[in-house]
Each structure stands twice: as structure tokens, then as C-alpha cells.
Amino acid sequence: MNAQSLTTGVGSDTGGRVRVELAVSGLTCPTCVQSLESALRAVPGVARATVNLATGRAFVEYDPEKTGLAVVHEAMKTAGYRVGTATARFAIEGIMCASCVTKIERALTATPGVLTAGVRVGTEEAVVEYLPALTDLAAVKAAVSSAGYQVAGAPPPMSPPAVDAEAEAREREYRTLMRQWWFGAAVGTFTMIMSYPWLFPGLRELFPRESHRLWYMWAFMGAASLAVILYSGRHFFTGAWQALTHRAANMHTLIALGTGVAWVYSTIVLLFPRIFPSSDFLDVYYDVTVVVIALVDLGLAMELRAKGRTSEAIKKLIGLGAKTARVVRDGQELDIPVEEVLVGDVVVVRPGEKIPVDGEIVEGASAVDESMVTGESLPVEKKAGDEVIGATINKTGAFRFRATKVGKDTALANIIRMVQDAQGSKVPVQRIVDVVSGYFTPAVAILAILGFMIWYTFGPPPALVYALIVAVTTLIIACPCALGMATPMSLTTGVGLGALNGILIRGGEALQTAQKLQTIILDKTGTITHGKPVLTDVLVTGAQREDELLRLVGAVEKSSEHPLAAAIVEGATARGLALPGVEAFNAIPGHGIEARVEGHEVLVGNVKLMRDRKVAAGELEGHASRLADEGKTPMYVGIDGGAAGIVAVADTVKADSKEAIQALTAMGLEVVMMTGDNERTGKAIGHQVGIDRVLAEVLPQDKAFNVQKLQLEGKQVGMVGDGINDAPALAQADVGFAIGTGTDVAIAASDVTLIKGSLRGVVLAIEISRATMRNVYQNLAGAFVYNVLGLPVALGVLYPFLGILLSPLLAALAMSFSSVTVIANANRLKRWKPRPAGEGAS
Amino acid sequence: MTWDKIVVNLAGLALIAFIVWFFWLVKAQGVKAALTSAGYQEQMVLVKGGYTPDVIVVQQGKPVRLNFVRQESASCSEMVLLPAFNKSAKLPEGETVPVEFLPTDPGEYEFACQMGMFRGRLIVEP
Numbered sequence: 029m030n031a032q033s034l035t036t037g038v039g040s041d042t043g044g045r046v047r048v049e050l051a052v053s054g055l056t057c058p059t060c061v062q063s064l065e066s067a068l069r070a071v072p073g074v075a076r077a078t079v080n081l082a083t084g085r086a087f088v089e090y091d092p093e094k095t096g097l098a099v100v101h102e103a104m105k106t107a108g109y110r111v112g113t114a115t116a117r118f119a120i121e122g123i124m125c126a127s128c129v130t131k132i133e134r135a136l137t138a139t140p141g142v143l144t145a146g147v148r149v150g151t152e153e154a155v156v157e158y159l160p161a162l163t164d165l166a167a168v169k170a171a172v173s174s175a176g177y178q179v180a181g182a183p184p185p186m187s188p189p190a191v192d193a194e195a196e197a198r199e200r201e202y203r204t205l206m207r208q209w210w211f212g213a214a215v216g217t218f219t220m221i222m223s224y225p226w227l228f229p230g231l232r233e234l235f236p237r238e239s240h241r242l243w244y245m246w247a248f249m250g251a252a253s254l255a256v257i258l259y260s261g262r263h264f265f266t267g268a269w270q271a272l273t274h275r276a277a278n279m280h281t282l283i284a285l286g287t288g289v290a291w292v293y294s295t296i297v298l299l300f301p302r303i304f305p306s307s308d309f310l311d312v313y314y315d316v317t318v319v320v321i322a323l324v325d326l327g328l329a330m331e332l333r334a335k336g337r338t339s340e341a342i343k344k345l346i347g348l349g350a351k352t353a354r355v356v357r358d359g360q361e362l363d364i365p366v367e368e369v370l371v372g373d374v375v376v377v378r379p380g381e382k383i384p385v386d387g388e389i390v391e392g393a394s395a396v397d398e399s400m401v402t403g404e405s406l407p408v409e410k411k412a413g414d415e416v417i418g419a420t421i422n423k424t425g426a427f428r429f430r431a432t433k434v435g436k437d438t439a440l441a442n443i444i445r446m447v448q449d450a451q452g453s454k455v456p457v458q459r460i461v462d463v464v465s466g467y468f469t470p471a472v473a474i475l476a477i478l479g480f481m482i483w484y485t486f487g488p489p490p491a492l493v494y495a496l497i498v499a500v501t502t503l504i505i506a507c508p509c510a511l512g513m514a515t516p517m518s519l520t521t522g523v524g525l526g527a528l529n530g531i532l533i534r535g536g537e538a539l540q541t542a543q544k545l546q547t548i549i550l551d552k553t554g555t556i557t558h559g560k561p562v563l564t565d566v567l568v569t570g571a572q573r574e575d576e577l578l579r580l581v582g583a584v585e586k587s588s589e590h591p592l593a594a595a596i597v598e599g600a601t602a603r604g605l606a607l608p609g610v611e612a613f614n615a616i617p618g619h620g621i622e623a624r625v626e627g628h629e630v631l632v633g634n635v636k637l638m639r640d641r642k643v644a645a646g647e648l649e650g651h652a653s654r655l656a657d658e659g660k661t662p663m664y665v666g667i668d669g670g671a672a673g674i675v676a677v678a679d680t681v682k683a684d685s686k687e688a689i690q691a692l693t694a695m696g697l698e699v700v701m702m703t704g705d706n707e708r709t710g711k712a713i714g715h716q717v718g719i720d721r722v723l724a725e726v727l728p729q730d731k732a733f734n735v736q737k738l739q740l741e742g743k744q745v746g747m748v749g750d751g752i753n754d755a756p757a758l759a760q761a762d763v764g765f766a767i768g769t770g771t772d773v774a775i776a777a778s779d780v781t782l783i784k785g786s787l788r789g790v791v792l793a794i795e796i797s798r799a800t801m802r803n804v805y806q807n808l809a810g811a812f813v814y815n816v817l818g819l820p821v822a823l824g825v826l827y828p829f830l831g832i833l834l835s836p837l838l839a840a841l842a843m844s845f846s847s848v849t850v851i852a853n854a855n856r857l858k859r860w861k862p863r864p865a866g867e868g869a870s
Numbered sequence: 871m872t873w874d875k876i877v878v879n880l881a882g883l884a885l886i887a888f889i890v891w892f893f894w895l896v897k898a899q900g901v902k903a904a905l906t907s908a909g910y911q912e913q914m915v916l917v918k919g920g921y922t923p924d925v926i927v928v929q930q931g932k933p934v935r936l937n938f939v940r941q942e943s944a945s946c947s948e949m950v951l952l953p954a955f956n957k958s959a960k961l962p963e964g965e966t967v968p969v970e971f972l973p974t975d976p977g978e979y980e981f982a983c984q985m986g987m988f989r990g991r992l993i994v995e996p
Contacts, residue, residue: 201944274924452949484875484879513985
């Protein structure tokens, strides 16, 4: 074993030559090996080049004085092969001049494994392309510091940085809003008191009406409120202006208009009191401006907080991923960030560790807890050749696996992306809301103007003051935000809730349709049942012993290739029986098999075989027909010319299928089973799990047509099946539920993917969709009712009858409160818990 | 009715007429997406208080790439949705986020932020 330096890659016995190992993609045929090897050897300075097709790796030995890795890499690229490279981008502190750039670039390219390096002065960052097989980010950064510069910030964030950045941006905005609120609130309290000094004993005497002292105080308040507008309320005004340039109007427009009008009116009163006919008009409304801005800021801050919680599901999913991986490179185990793992890397996993990426076990065995990805609570046994999923936890043994999917291709990354897409989709009811909210804001502005006109024309004196208050209150109370947020907030929470329970919902449309389903079609094989036959019964006649019969039959079936044979062999082995060798094995197509075992002539097959060989089945025929009625496949056994017994195999029902079907029925759904089997078997399984309506003998290509037939009965039909065979039927159904397993979970093109292969997922999915849609409707109803009731009250409809006129301050409070309520209600959905298995649905 | 009331009401009606005209009657002219050498119809969209441009005209049957650049921190606009194409994207501040899709049928489609405060239209021409 030649000791190699990890940092230089120079081996002790290579005579100063550098030996590198590169993972190559695009190696598909033996001739590729030839062409790549010759291409590499053609590079001046390369001493040896060997390519291994099986591992997909190239070993290159070169003289570092004559050539470099970049040249080798270029040669491979020209030959048409790609090497897995990684690109890192990081900020460097203290780059002042162009000469620094060359210095750092030189230091970087001198690092073995670095292909290209570019440093930009403008953005003070470096972009480095390197071979993760040869170096890692830490070595690259060490090169930067060796040149005398500092990589900015702490070690690179291991967790997906985008999420952190988003959370950070939210936090920043929250803090800004809170500062704006406190400033507004401080000025607001003062302004509110000083706007009505005659209400407070003490102040009444100090600031009498129409006194100079009060005028100065009000002028000061005007300046203070301008400061509030500029600091706490600027975003409303800039937002409103930007919207206007797009010929749009939004919440900002309404707030800016309302507070702006109040401020301008107050300032005119202060500066030009003489244009008003009476002193009744001479009050100022700076308090409205300040308090409304402050309250809306507070509302926005609270909204932001609540919103952050809505996307917790995604954060939890991302948090599942491993941060580092232990890979074998150059015969050494290296801990590297999970982002640097390449396809083809051999990864070492010890007991208790997280499996970093998707792959296939090459060595060792263990039990793996896959509950975080599949929802399956029991650890799954894995041995060489089995798939492992990234982010699952290795329990008992140590093993090595070859990475097959890394980065954005892993099952977890797919799940996260799917959930994110779904959260960003729209629920169909949202379309109506969109149409409404498109007209909402200008309509509110029109209402405010109409209100002003009516109050000015017909209102009590001082008409101008009333008209103004009504208009301002109307602008402020309207809350397009609550309306706009009602559905997205619930949808995000609902989809996240599903993901955390192993149910991937494709989008808002699937969610809305799922709660309206009336009929659920279940595919039998693989959905209700395990999809794999097992030995269920052994019946014997006379003096035969069960185990003895099974031992002989198992021995015969061991040589058979029939799919049912494997079930019998497995059943026999499970009972601890050692299967002897057979002689004179003969398979008779359509009938069965015969062979000699330990001197006995053994026949296994159907009734036709028994008749052919003149074996009287006798009482066994009755048993056989009973077993067939139970949906099993009976096989007669004859030994030395006499009927010896029956073995039966059947596809067994999954443990929780019956209970899930009961729950579905209890939820008011009609459950239908669809199967390619004959009526008898279908009915038998249907009877076992409690399904009355069975569509039997459905050819695979007719499944979609049968779904359509049920839809023609005017029903909303859901179809549950596996994603591959049943794809057309899943697509035809109003909602297709694919039962997925393994790493392909997120790829199935269905509306809902149940990661855990259990029917209980269907129950959960429908329950979640019902809970979510209920939440959506609550939110929508709340937002509509709020606006529909709030606007007329703000316009003063109640005034002629009850003398009630809303203050703009109360309007601001109500408005902030309404959007916070919507989000709080959506967050309430998160407390939804699946009913524990066994309780059934109420 | 006194003269001041007549003036106020006339002004109010004029203002209402203006609002109706400004927000609902005027349709903005669309911007035609440029065709790149790679065959994409590409268009940069600035996200700042709205989408600029907010009406984008593309050809049917050729892939479209909209590069969104968000230059504001208001959380309202942190996501853009194209429900008709089942696409959505998070828009981190200051980053260019490409959204790609293939318009197969001519018509008018909407793109908007999650709350529907910002809206843009995509016109697919045959």
C-alpha cells in the first residue's frame, strides 16, 4: 500500500509523479475505455492512464512539471467524457486591487484538484471549479488563506442555505417592522392625547381651544407624524406608487390613501384655517395617520411571524437530510459535506448513523429505519444489492453502499421539491377569489369617494369632517390581504401536513377534489393485498404428516420456475424444513409437476393432473373448492399413486387493509375493488376486507375504462393503485392515489402519492384534504364576511339608525386583526393529528 | 343643493370615472419576449412593487424562460406562481430565478404572487 498524501496526491513510489483517480461519467461501453485511455495517454506529461469500466473511474499518473489537472480534464472533455466536478462560490474579504485577484487565483489553481478559479473584485467573491474526488472545499479555502486572504464568514452552512437565508430575511423584515411599530406607537400615544386635550383635565387648561399654544402643539404633531410617515409608513407609500405605475392597486394603496388624506387635511386646517367657514372644521387628524400606520405595521409583523410557522413542514423535511458523508476515496475514509458526494462514491455507514444519499448496498447488511421518508414504522432489513434511501437511519449493522443518486436527485430532494411545488400551487376556489380581489381595491376607493359625496351632500354638519372620516375609515377597514391569504396559507399548511404523514399531494386541485370524492376504486393486487403469493394452507389425508408432505412438495417445487412454486418453497423453508434433492423432474404445462424424492413418486398439480395419473382426489375435491372460494389457489398432492393432500397459496391481505376500508366506508365513501382475477377470487378477497362491489376480470388495459364507467354514474372517483401498471387508470380518475415504495416515491405522476404502501394513507389523505378545505372555507368566509360587514359600517350605514360611526383607529385595528386571524386559523390546522390506527373513523 | 356640494359631487364622479378608466379600461401593451439562439423565448421580469413588464407576449410551441429578479424585501412577492403551467418559484431577494415552461395552447394566462397582490399576464400567440 503506497501511502499517499491527501493534499498533494503524490505517492511515495511514483517518482514525483502525481496519481489521480477521477470519477468519469459517460463510460458506457468497453470501446469507451480504449478511446479514453488513448486520449489521456496522448496528453504530454501523462505517464500512465487506466480506465475501469465497472467502477467508472480513470487512474491517471502524470508529471506535475509537464502538465496539470486542468489539461487532463480538458483532454477528457474533448474525448467526450465528463468528470464530476463541483463548483463552489464563496466571498473573500479584503480584496482591494486587481493584483490581489491574480495572487488568489494563482494560489487556487495551484491546489491539486482545482480546475478553474475566478475571483471577482466587484463582488469580492471567488468561483472555483474543482474535482471533489481530489480535494474538498476546506482545502480550497485553505489555499485562499495561504495567499493571505480571508474567506468571509464562518464555515460554509451545511444545511441548505436558501432556507436559512429566507428565515434570516424574514427575521430582518420582522425586526424592521417592529421598530417601525414602536416608533409609530410612541408618537401615536402622544398624538392621540394631544389631539383631544380638552378631554383631559389639566391639559384642558394648558391647551385651550383656538389658543396659540395648541396651534404650536399641533404643528409639532404634524411634523412628528410626517416623521412617522417617512419612517414607519414609507413602505406603504412606495408600495402604493409602484403599484400605480403598474396600473394596479393593493393594500398599500388603501393605507397610503387613507393616512395621506388625513394628514393633508389636518395640515391644511393648520396652515389655512380661514378657508373653512366655521371653527367646527378646525380639528386635526394626525392621530389617524400615525396610529393607523403603527397598527398596520404591527399587524404585518405578526403576520410575518405566523407565516414563518406555516412553512415549518418544509424545514422539517430539509432538516432530515444528513450533513456529512463518510466516503472511501483512494482507499481512505473521508468525512465530506454531503453536497460533495458524487454518483459512484462508496459510502460507509455505521450503526446509528444517517444514510447521506440514495444508493445500493455493496457490502454488509443492516436494519434501516425508513420512517422519516416512507412512514413505515418498523425497521427494514437490508442486504447487499438492496436500495437505501438518503436521510433514513441505519440501526443495527455497518455497511457500504454505492451512491446512485445525489444532490437534487435524491428521493428526499424530490419529495421536498414536490411539496414546495404543491404549496405554491393554487386551490381552484382561489380563482374566484382572484377575480374578486382584482376588482377589490379600486372598488373600495370608489366606495370611499361615494361615501364622501353622500355624507357631504346629505350628512349632518360639519359635513366635510364627517365625509372625510367616512372616506378615510372605508379606505382603511378594507382588507384585500385577508382575502388573498385565505387559501394559500391553508394550502401550504395542509400540503405540509400531508408530507409529514407520508402523503405527497401534488397541488391545490388534488386537495380540493379529494375531499369531494364519492367513490374509491382499489386495485386488488399490491394495494389491498401484498401482491406476492404465500403458502396459506397444508391439508393432509390419512396418516400423512403436514411437515412431511410439505417437505416433499417443497423439494419438488424447488426445481420449478412457476411463480407459485417460490411461495411454497419459502413456506417450507420458513417452517425450518430441509428440502432434499429430486430426480426425474418433469414439468407438465397446464397441469403441474412430477418428480421422485427419496424414492417417492410425488405429483403436484391441478385436478386434471390427478385424473391423468388415475389418482382419486376423493374428499380433497370439496376442500379444494372451499379453498378456491376463499380466493386461494389449491394444488393437489399425490404420493406414490395415492392422494396425499392439498397445499394452497394465496396473495394475502395487508394487515391494515380491512380497517382502512372500514374507515373509508365510515367516511361515507363507496369502496369498489378492481381486479384482473376471476370473480370467485375477487369476491373472496372482497368478502375478507368488507367490499361488496367487485369489478373482476378487468384486463389491465381496461382499468381506465372502468374508472370512466363509474364517473359516468356521475360520481367523483378516486383510484388507488401502484404508479406503474395503473398509471392510465390513475390519470383517468378524478384523484389518482399512487402507492409508492422505495426511491421512486416522488416520481409517480399521480395526484397523491402514498409513500407508505398502506391503504391507511388514503384515509389520511382524504381526512387531510377535508380538514384543509374546511379551513380554506372558514378563512374565505371570515375574510368575505369581514369585508362585507366592515365596509358598510365604515360607510356609516348604521349612523341614521343607531348613530354609530366607526373611528378610523378602530378600522385599522380591525383590519390588522383580520389578516392575523386568517393566518392563525391556518396554523390551527397544524394541530390536526391523524387518528391512531385502530380507532377507525367516526 | 349649494354650489359647493355640486362641485364636490362632480369632482367625486370625475374621480370615480378616472379610477375605472385607470385600473380597468386601459390595457397595457405587452412586451414581446426575445428569442435566444438556444431557441428559448427569454424575458427578464423585475419584481419590485409589481412585475415589470407585466404583460409578456410569447409564441405558442416554443419554450419560454422568464428570469425573475426580485428587488424588494416585502414578503408578499417572495413567490411567483404560474398556475396554468403548474409552475411556481421562490424568489430570493436579488437573485435571478429562471422559470421555464412550454406554452402549448394560445391564450391569456396569468402569473401572480401567492396572495395575488402582484399580477402579470402572459399572452401566448398562435
